[in-house]
Amino acid sequence: MGRDTRRTRIVLVLLLLTALTLVMLDDRTSGDGPLAPVRSVLADVLGPVQSGVSAAVRPVTGLVDDLRELGSKDAQIERLEAENQQLRQDAATRANDLRRLAEYDELSRQPTLRRFANVAARVTALSRAQGFTTTASIDVGSVDGVRDDTTVINGDGLVGRVKGAARSTSTVLLATDPDFVARVRVGTTGTTGFVEGQGEGKPLALTIYEPVTLEPGTALVTVGSVGEAPLVADVLVGRVADVRRVPGTLTTRATVTPAVDFAALDTVAVVLPGEREARGPVPAATPSASAPARRRAAGTPSPSASARASR
Amino acid sequence: MSLPRVGLAALLVLCGAVLELAVLAPLGLPGATPDVVLLVVVALALRWGPLDGAVVGFAAGLVVDLTPPSDGGAGRWAAVFLLVGFAVGRVFEDADDTPVVALFAVTLASAASVLGYAALASLVGDDGVEWARVPSLVTSSVIYDVVLTAVVVPVVGGLARRIDPEPDFRR
Numbered sequence: 001m002g003r004d005t006r007r008t009r010i011v012l013v014l015l016l017l018t019a020l021t022l023v024m025l026d027d028r029t030s031g032d033g034p035l036a037p038v039r040s041v042l043a044d045v046l047g048p049v050q051s052g053v054s055a056a057v058r059p060v061t062g063l064v065d066d067l068r069e070l071g072s073k074d075a076q077i078e079r080l081e082a083e084n085q086q087l088r089q090d091a092a093t094r095a096n097d098l099r100r101l102a103e104y105d106e107l108s109r110q111p112t113l114r115r116f117a118n119v120a121a122r123v124t125a126l127s128r129a130q131g132f133t134t135t136a137s138i139d140v141g142s143v144d145g146v147r148d149d150t151t152v153i154n155g156d157g158l159v160g161r162v163k164g165a166a167r168s169t170s171t172v173l174l175a176t177d178p179d180f181v182a183r184v185r186v187g188t189t190g191t192t193g194f195v196e197g198q199g200e201g202k203p204l205a206l207t208i209y210e211p212v213t214l215e216p217g218t219a220l221v222t223v224g225s226v227g228e229a230p231l232v233a234d235v236l237v238g239r240v241a242d243v244r245r246v247p248g249t250l251t252t253r254a255t256v257t258p259a260v261d262f263a264a265l266d267t268v269a270v271v272l273p274g275e276r277e278a279r280g281p282v283p284a285a286t287p288s289a290s291a292p293a294r295r296r297a298a299g300t301p302s303p304s305a306s307a308r309a310s311r
Numbered sequence: 312m313s314l315p316r317v318g319l320a321a322l323l324v325l326c327g328a329v330l331e332l333a334v335l336a337p338l339g340l341p342g343a344t345p346d347v348v349l350l351v352v353v354a355l356a357l358r359w360g361p362l363d364g365a366v367v368g369f370a371a372g373l374v375v376d377l378t379p380p381s382d383g384g385a386g387r388w389a390a391v392f393l394l395v396g397f398a399v400g401r402v403f404e405d406a407d408d409t410p411v412v413a414l415f416a417v418t419l420a421s422a423a424s425v426l427g428y429a430a431l432a433s434l435v436g437d438d439g440v441e442w443a444r445v446p447s448l449v450t451s452s453v454i455y456d457v458v459l460t461a462v463v464v465p466v467v468g469g470l471a472r473r474i475d476p477e478p479d480f481r482r
Contacts, residue, residue, distance in 0.1 A: 008362045015369045015393050022376075022386025023435055035377065035385045043379040046325070050333040050379065057334050064338060126336035127380050128344040130425045130448050131388075132432065132439040135380035137332070163382045171380040178439030199441055263339050 040166050047124075047169030051139045054124040062096030063089070065264065103267035106155025110269070112235050113153070116228070117272040119144045121152075123265050124169065134174040134200050134262070136160075140270060141168040149230035151222075151271040157236035157259030158182070158222060159268050170270070175237070176200055176262055184237050186212070187219035195220065195237055195256055201263075204238055204256040211250050214243045220256060232271050312363050315474040323351045323467060324371040328378045342451025343425060345459055348375055352396045353420045354467035357413060361400035368396025384437070391427040395420045413464045414457060421456040425449045 026035045107113065107120065121144075125137040140146050142165045152159040152172050160180060164171040173180055180197035184206070193208030206220065218240045224233025238256040245252055327347035336344045352371050356364025372389030375381070399416050406412045425448050433440040 005362075008365075011362055012365050012393075012397055015365060016390060019369060019372070019386045019390035019393055022373075022389065023384070023431070024386075026383055026385040039377045039379075039381065039385070042374075042377045046329060047379050049329055053329055054333045054337070061334070061338060123337065125332040125380055128331065128336060128346070128375070130343045130346070130428060130452060131384075132429070132437070132441065132444075133382065133384075135382050137380040164379070166379065169379055171382050173382060199439065199444070 036164075039164065043164065043166035043169055043171070047137060047139075047141070047166055050125045050137055051169060054122075054139075059093050059096065062099075063092045065096070100267060103155055107267060107269050110153060110155050112151075112232060112271065113269055116232060117145075118269045119146065119272060120267065120269050121170075122267055129200060132178065132199065134177045134197070135163070136172045136174055136265065138170050138172055138268060138270070139168070141166050141170050143167055144270075145272045146170050146270050147229075147273050150273055151228070151230065151232045151235065152268050153235055153271065154260055154265070154268045156261070157238065158231075159260050159265065161230040162270060172268075174262060174265075175204060175258060175260070176202065182231055182237060183223040183225075184220040185223050186214065187221055188215070192223055193252070203241055204258055206240065206252075206254040206256045208252040208254075209250065210252065211245065212252050214240050214252065214254055216240050216243065227273075228271070229273060312366055313475070316359065316363065316471075319470060319474055320351075320355060320367045320370065323355070323470070324348060324367070324374050327351045327371075328374050332378060332380070340451070340455065343448045343455065345455035346421065346424065346452060347459065347463060349392065349395065349420060349424055350417060350456060350459055350463040351467055352392050353399050353416050354413070354464045355471060356396045356400040357403055357406075357408070357416060357464075358468055358471040359400065360404060361397050364396035364400030365393050366396070368392035368394070371396075384432070387428060387431050387435075390431060391424050394427065395424055398423075408468070410461075410464075413468075414460055417456050417460045417464070418453055421453045422449050425452050 022035065104120070119140050121138040121140040123136045124139050127133045127135045138152070146162055146165045148162055148165055150162045150165075152162060158175055160172045160174040160177070162170050163173040174197070175182070175195075176197040176199060178197055178199055182195050183192060184195045185192050186208070189212065191208055191210060191212050193206055193210075196205045196207070198205050208214075216239075220237045220240065222231045222233055222235045222237060225231050236259045238258040241255045241257045243252065243254045327350070331344060331347045335347070348371050352364070352368045355367045359367070369389050369392065372387075372392035373385070375388040375392070376385040399420055403412055403416055425445065429440050429442065429445050429448075433442075
C-alpha cells in the first residue's frame with residue numbers, strides 16, 4: 001500500500017467498512033433489514049426494465065432452450081436437419097409458444113388454483129449461480145394483489161413463496177433455495193415432516209422425526225399454514241427418491257425429487273391471499289346425528305345456553 | 312471521480328446487471344452465471360486506477376446485491392467487488408493497455424470474486440454456501456468471463472476513452 005495516496009486509503013477503508021456494516025445489518029435469513037426500502041425502490045425501477053428485456057429476448061432464449069433439447073433427441077435432430085434455416089427458426093419459436101400454451105393449460109387444470117384466487121405470472125430474471133441462492137423475479141406485483149408470503153405454483157406443483165412483492169414485480173424464493181423450508185405431509189400415511197431446499201440443481205431434503213417406512217415415489221404435499229401464508233395446503237411438492245435411515249435413530253431422512261422442473265421455469269401462478277371458497281361443516285353421515293346437532297336442528301337452546309340466559 | 316465518469320459507470324453497471332439477471336441467468340448455463348457486472352468493474356478499474364476502481368466496484372456490488380431477485384445479504388458483493396476493483400486498478404496500474412493484460416486481469420478477478428463471495432458468506436454464517444460446488448463455479452465463471460471479455464472490455468474501454476482520453480490516475 002506504500003504507493004497509495006492518503007485519499008485512496010481513506011476511501012478504500014471507508015467503503016469496506018460500509019460494505020461490512022451492510023453485511024451485518026442485512027442478514028439474509030431475516031428478510032426485512034434496514035435495506036428493504038432501498039431494495040423495494042430498486043425493484044420498482046429495475047423490475048419493469050427486467051420484464052421488458054426478458055420479453056424482448058424471449059424468442060432468442062426460447063430458441064436456445066429448444067436447440068439444447070434437440071441434442072438429446074436424435075430423431076428430432078434428423079427431422080430438423082432436413083428443414084432449411086428459415087423453417088427451423090419458425091419451428092423453434094413456435095415450439096416455444098406451444099410450450100407456453102401447454103404450461104398455461106396445465107396451470108388451468110392445477111387443482112390448487114380451483115380453490116383459491118390467483119394470478120398468472122412469468123419468470124423474468126433469475127439469481128446469479130455464484131451467489132448460492134435460487135430466487136426468481138416474476139412480472140406481477142402488489143398492484144396485481146400479490147403480497148409477501150404467498151404461495152407460487154405451476155402446473156406441476158410447488159414453485160416457492162413470494163419473499164418480496166414490489167409494485168409490478170415480485171421476488172420468489174424457489175423451493176430449491178437453502179433458506180426454503182416447507183412442512184409436508186406424506187401422501188400415503190399422513191405423517192408430517194419438513195422439506196428443505198439444498199441449492200440449485202440439487203434434490204430437496206425431507207426430514208421426518210419419526211421412524212416411518214417410505215416407498216420411493218411417494219408423493220409429498222404441503223401441510224399449509226394458518227391464514228394460507230406462506231403456503232396453502234395440499235400442493236404437490238415432489239416425490240421421495242432415496243430414503244436414508246441411520247440404524248438406532250428415530251429420524252427418517254430422504255431426498256425428494258421436486259415436482260417442478262426448476263431448470264425450465266417459465267409460467268407460474270401466485271395464490272392471492274384472503275380469498276378462498278367458504279368451508280362448510282362436515283355433512284352428517286346418517287339422518288340421526290349426535291344429540292347436540294339434533295337439538296340445534298330443532299331450535300332448542302342447549303342446556304348451557306339456557307342457564308346463561310336465566311341468570 | 313468526475314461527473315462523466317459517474318454517469319458512464321452507472322449506465323454500464325445498470326445495463327450489465329439487467330443483462331446478467333434477465334438474459335444470462337435464465338439461459339441456465341452449467342455452473343456460474345456469466346458476470347457482466349464484474350467485467351465492467353475490471354475494465355473501468357484497468358482504465359481509471361485503484362481509487363475509482365474501488366468506488367465503481369463498491370457501487371456495482373451494491374447494485375448486484377439489491378437488484379431483484381435479490382433477497383437479503385446486501386453488502387457482500389459490494390465488499391467483494393470493492394476489493395476486486397481496487398486490486399485490479401492497483402496491480403495493473405503500470406501495465407500496458409493490451410488485450411492480454413485484460414484477459415489476465417479478468418481471469419484473476421473472476422476466480423477471486425467467486426472465492427471471495429463464498430468465503431465472506433460462510434464467514435457471516437450463511438448455510439447456503441456449498442464449498443463442494445465452489446471449484447466448478449470458479450472454473451465455469453472464469454471460462455464464461457474470459458469469453459465475454461472479448462466483447463465487453465473493448466466496448467467499455469472505448470467508451471471510457473471517449474469521455475476522458477488521458478486518464479490521470481497516477482496522482
